[in-house]
Amino acid sequence: MTETSRNIPAVELLINGIPVRAEPQMTIVEAAWAGGVPRITGVGCLEGVCGSCRILVRRGKEVNVALGCETFVEPGMEALFLPAPAADRHQYQLTDLSDGWDIQARFHEIFPEASRCRHCHGCVKSCPKGITVEDGVALAAAGHFREAGEAFLECVMCELCDSACPEQIAPAHVGLFSRRITAFFHLRPPNLIHKLEEIRKEQADKKEQP
């Protein structure tokens, strides 16, 4: 930082319970580094796409969750770095899902909680990317996997929505499942398939004429 910016009054806040004096314009991650908060390893890309730096933020009486690399320091703010998400409860491998016709049934076996949404909006409020999480889950539960997946395009898998869900739906994984099966069953691009077929024929010809 340049000398001039050091003369600007510091912002005082608490990070992981430790009083920190930060420069304005710093993010919570930068303020934690500069302010002597013991090593925080839940940090990755520093541009809001890896979903690692999950924080709990309190401003006055308002409490919310956010990403530490794109949340800026404010006077009196309290921020707490959250641990990584717990292990997944759902289990599936795409190769187990050979038949697209029973995919709705399989989805509800894998994510039995998805149809139990209480419409509390906790997931929507907690999403740092402004995703329409609740609608996305409803679309998936109704079998509209392509639209559901599209709703989760900008999902960074921070799983903060999961921690906000009283029904333990794991919305981020519902979104990812929706995207994955859409590609797995339906993405069949003619230009790629044509090229793969060309390569296959070339290799078959080579084998015939050694």
Added chain:
Amino acid sequence: MKRGLTLQAALAAYRPDAELAPVPELNDPDTLLNSYHPDHLRGSMTKLTIGPNAGADCQRELADLLQAEAFIDEADLAGAQVTDTDVLVVGGGGAGCAAALAAAERGARVLLVTKLRLGDSNTVMAEGGIQAAIEPGDTAQQHMQDTLRAGHHAGDPALVAAMVGDGPEVIRWLIHQGMQFDQTASGDLHTRKAGGMTAPRIVHCRDYTGLEMMRVLRESVKQHRGIEVWDQSPVVELLSNERGQKCVGAVLGSLTDGSMRIVRTRSVILATGGLGRLHLNGFPTSNHIGATGDGLVLAYRMGARLCELDSFQYHPTGLVHPPHLYGKLVTEGVRAAGAFLLNAHGQRFIDELQPRDIVSAAIIRECREGRGIHTDTGGVGVWLDTPRLERSQPGLLEQQFPKLLTRTRHVGIDPRREPVLVHPTLHYQNGGVVIDVDGATAVPGLYAAGEVAGGIHGRNRIMGNALLDIIGFGRRAGIAAAAAEHDRGPKKITLEHVNRARRDLTLAGLPLTQRAPRILPAYTAAGKDIWKP
């Protein structure tokens, strides 16, 4: 550096509909590179004195790490918990996941260890796309020629041929893992032509290609029954046999409790990525926090040969403003879609689709000669003219580059209305560990894949070849490691290679004070000043 305009003055003078003079002819690209590319900065290079590359040119800050002392010695191994596995994959980015999946698909027991969290990597930030010659009229040969030419013919043709040949199959494999790509109205994969390419060949998922790839691969790995994942477990040293000539495992530290664990194995795949967080030559970086070149250090101490240690990619369009995103990337796809670069006087100064090293050198020239735009936090750059692109193709930025708009929305910057201030940022390690087409290094039992490996991109990588490289060679290394000779595992695990390196350091009169690998940048430690321009 001559002073140009302030950000405020340049913004006030900017007009998205201003008449532009034609871009000046580029007569002598070599002189441009030699005068302005950061690889040619005076004092940036030194010669290595120990190890397999002794006598070779190497970037100075990297040389310090390659010629450093290990963290541990034999005493640290006593009492450490030992785990056995068939294949140990080091690194949880795209290459590590592809390697783990390929090895597990072939029945190997795989342990994937990663320094941070699975998926915390440079892959997740990749924006523009992945190259594969799939359009009619395009061929693998053309892809190969483009790759070699842009790399100044320093790449290994056998490796490049392997990579470009894998292209279409890699895309199919990714779709099979559940990855989406953008399509045209007729269902074809949408392709773009970027800098240094003779045909449209970049396939992509909006400007979130890496995010889409990484979340799909992470889920695939986590859900695979044959793969175990250890987070927060950096490798602090490799293990060798009693002659120090074969890799037989690794020693893992824990970032959560500080303990050490030993993994014994017949195959180690290094997929540790690059080194942007070493901030070579004082540059900002587009890289994630764990990109500290650990794999190069570990492989070199083990006796693996490295290549192109004096060649790094500075991506032309790193953000300068807002300050918290300093060094973060704007995809080349924006230039491929037609955006111009303008200096402080509103003039174009380079064909925007020249290879990255040339465009970067041209931006640095503009800034150094007083045609740059300065921020009050000490940054300098030129305009990436996104409003003009929006005027000529309304709606394009929102449809194809949502990440560009999303990242700065919460600080009130809209690239559709104001141009983006950019400057070259340390992006990619062009060279790395020398491998063959199976990802095997010169050390038996040690493989490398992805950015840590070298020989593919020569001295300059073109857009979209990194994602192809990590998946193609990740899978190749995984397949080879799973099939490697099963000699009932290592009999003895030692640090003989560490002892050898220590002897070499002492004989060369080098200090034993610096330790490596770096693992995390110093500024992430408590109480250290954070790194700023």
